[in-house]
Every structure is written in C-alpha cells, then in structure tokens.
Amino acid sequence: MRSNSKIGVILAQIGTPERPEAKPVRSYLRRFLSDRRIVDTNPLVWQPVLRGIILRTRPRKSAQLYRQIWSQEGSPLLVNSQRQQSG
Numbered sequence: 001m002r003s004n005s006k007i008g009v010i011l012a013q014i015g016t017p018e019r020p021e022a023k024p025v026r027s028y029l030r031r032f033l034s035d036r037r038i039v040d041t042n043p044l045v046w047q048p049v050l051r052g053i054i055l056r057t058r059p060r061k062s063a064q065l066y067r068q069i070w071s072q073e074g075s076p077l078l079v080n081s082q083r084q085q086s087g
Contacts (some may be wrong), residue, residue, distance in 0.1 A: 008084075009084075013078070013081045014038075015031065016028065016075040017075065020067040020070045020075075022058070022062050022063045025060075025062045029055060030050070030051075047087045071081065
C-alpha cells in the first residue's frame with residue numbers, strides 16, 4: 001500500500017424521530033417501515049399490519065425507550081452521525 005493512499009468512509013443513517021414522543025416516533029416509524037428496502041413485503045399485506053397494529057401500539061413504547069437514551073443535543077444516532085461526518 002502506498003503511503004499517500006486515501007481511505008473513504010461511507011456514513012449511512014436510517015433516520016430518527018424528531019423528538020422522543022409518541023407522535024414524532026409514529027411519524028418516523030411510518031416512513032421507516034414503509035420503505036420497501038427495510039420491509040420487503042407486499043404493501044397490500046404489510047400496510048394494514050403497519051397502520052392497523054404497529055403504529056397504534058409501538059410509538060408509545062418506543063418513545064419511552066428513546067427518552068432513556070436521548071440527550072440534550074438530540075437523538076444519539078443523529079448527533080453521533082453528525083460528529084463522525086464533521087470529524
């Protein structure tokens with residue numbers, strides 16, 4: 001390897017809710033779990049499950065978990081991704 005070779009880093013972020021509260025978590029989960037690259041299931045089957053069950057039950061529970069790791073700066077995933085990008 002030559003001493004002047006460069007190393008590249010790819011940062012990929014799957015997203016994060018805006019706030020650790022049920023409504024923003026629901027919005028995030030709707031976008032995230034509707035992405036066909038994340039859930040590779042026929043939307044005619046998946047969307048009723050997502051909207052009828054998951055988005056009615058999971059946001060409140062997930063918001064509680066997000067509150068446990070959320071910092072004053074915001075979502076740890078977003079904060080750390082931004083630090084890696086700039087650093």
